Amino acid sequence: MSKPSLSIWSWSELSPNLRGAIWLLFSAVCLAGMSGMVKMLGGQMHPFEIAFFRCLFGLAAIVPFVMTSGGTGLKTDRPWLYALRCAIGVTTILANFYSLTNLPLATAVAVSFTKPLFMLVLAGMFLGEIVGWQRGLATAVGFFGVIVLLHPNTIGSMDQRFVLGTLAAIYAAFAMAVVLVLVKKLSVTEQPVTLLFWFTLASAAGTSAPALAVWQMPTLVQMAWLVAVGVLASAAQYCIFRAYQIGEATVVSPVDYTQLLWAGVIGNIFFAEAPDSSMLAGAVLIIASTFYILRHGARAKSAAATAEAILTEI
Numbered sequence: 001m002s003k004p005s006l007s008i009w010s011w012s013e014l015s016p017n018l019r020g021a022i023w024l025l026f027s028a029v030c031l032a033g034m035s036g037m038v039k040m041l042g043g044q045m046h047p048f049e050i051a052f053f054r055c056l057f058g059l060a061a062i063v064p065f066v067m068t069s070g071g072t073g074l075k076t077d078r079p080w081l082y083a084l085r086c087a088i089g090v091t092t093i094l095a096n097f098y099s100l101t102n103l104p105l106a107t108a109v110a111v112s113f114t115k116p117l118f119m120l121v122l123a124g125m126f127l128g129e130i131v132g133w134q135r136g137l138a139t140a141v142g143f144f145g146v147i148v149l150l151h152p153n154t155i156g157s158m159d160q161r162f163v164l165g166t167l168a169a170i171y172a173a174f175a176m177a178v179v180l181v182l183v184k185k186l187s188v189t190e191q192p193v194t195l196l197f198w199f200t201l202a203s204a205a206g207t208s209a210p211a212l213a214v215w216q217m218p219t220l221v222q223m224a225w226l227v228a229v230g231v232l233a234s235a236a237q238y239c240i241f242r243a244y245q246i247g248e249a250t251v252v253s254p255v256d257y258t259q260l261l262w263a264g265v266i267g268n269i270f271f272a273e274a275p276d277s278s279m280l281a282g283a284v285l286i287i288a289s290t291f292y293i294l295r296h297g298a299r300a301k302s303a304a305a306t307a308e309a310i311l312t313e314i
Contacts, residue, residue, distance in 0.1 A: 036266040038100045099111070110279070
């Protein structure tokens, strides 16, 4: 007598949006883990040196793909726009890593989610996109969330590291939005591999000088952690690309907010950081406003274009 066949879960049987959401969940875990490693290493090394190794390992990861393609598609007729994009991108990386090492992990991640708010303002100013009062109001709510998040009533008790870390986090979010505006302009004529290669090369070169100014030779253990940072960042890039390649951007993008949850868990377990009510309330306002903007204000946008923009900012 034959046994009845068992229904086995199959990845291919899941809907494209569900598969995309799972890929984006993996990327959120990778990015939160990378942020935790950066914060841990920040207690032993300067964040500028950590940023340099992150960029160096990123360059090492992409060079083989460029070599196999014979270097085709790397020529550009817009070098000055690339130079501006790369210069701002390098300062973004340095500021982001500085904020991760000087702020509570969940706070730094929450501030980074203000990028769509800055992007909306810049798109209205430089790309001619119509903002509308609804998205304008959502943007104001999001920025108010930053004020709530950062405890303005206790600013007198903030130490220098917290203040500088906060300024760095806000600058990183703003600069990343500027980068996305530039990427949007460049993507009209440029290939994704061109955008990614030149920025990766420029970031490794651009972070080398700040790293040399604070250089200390990493130990073998530290080098292992630095490699892990690079691996997780590259894994996150791949997962993000797969997520937006498979799923609809407006459907799967909210999953990225789980990065705040994982950052909170890592911060609590490994750094004894307990988020208070102001931090949670501010994070909710930021996430709610960016979610509204992404869901109700986006114009039709291909998944590939969304993934391309995200890949150039990690």
